[in-house]
Amino acid sequence: MSEVPREESSGVDPASTNSSEAGACEGCEAAKSGGRRGFLFAAGTTLLTVGGGLAAIPIVGVAIGPAEAGDPNRWISLGKATDFKVGETVLIKFTNPWDSPTDGDTNENVCYVRCIDHQTFQVFAVTCAHLGCPVEWFAQSRLFMCPCHGGVYYEDGARASGPPPRGLYEYVWRVEDGSFEILGGRLPGLQEST
């Protein structure tokens, strides 16, 4: 008959063992609880710091963006002065130099260039001086007309009829070394005084 092995005695009172284990476990729980709180606090602080930093990026970008872009009133070449035909008014596309990476196509602009001679020009904003609708040039009648409320302008931009309180807004231009240039950063428009 095989003998059942006897448990070896550790020489420690089981009651006292249970008591000290219970005490140790309480300590463990407290330590675990404190560790969790510490971990959650650290995680929360980190998330707040990272989140706050990310949220601040657009604000900082807006604040420093224009400063980094420099003076918005930069000269933009629209081509050689002699490329324009004397007596003609044409629609020209240009990119606003005061841009930011999020502008996309909204940074593309147009203006009307009237060539009187190769040293004398007028450059008109397309925005009507009434409420800002885009005006259109009609070469046959030599008039700019606004589709919104019937505003009409002469070829020199002066108001002809309708609700606009003034003539078309004009860009500042120059001919520099044969290059025809406008100050393109600040778009002339309704913010101008009448």
Ligand code: FES
């Ligand atoms: Fe051009 Fe009113 S917006 S006439």
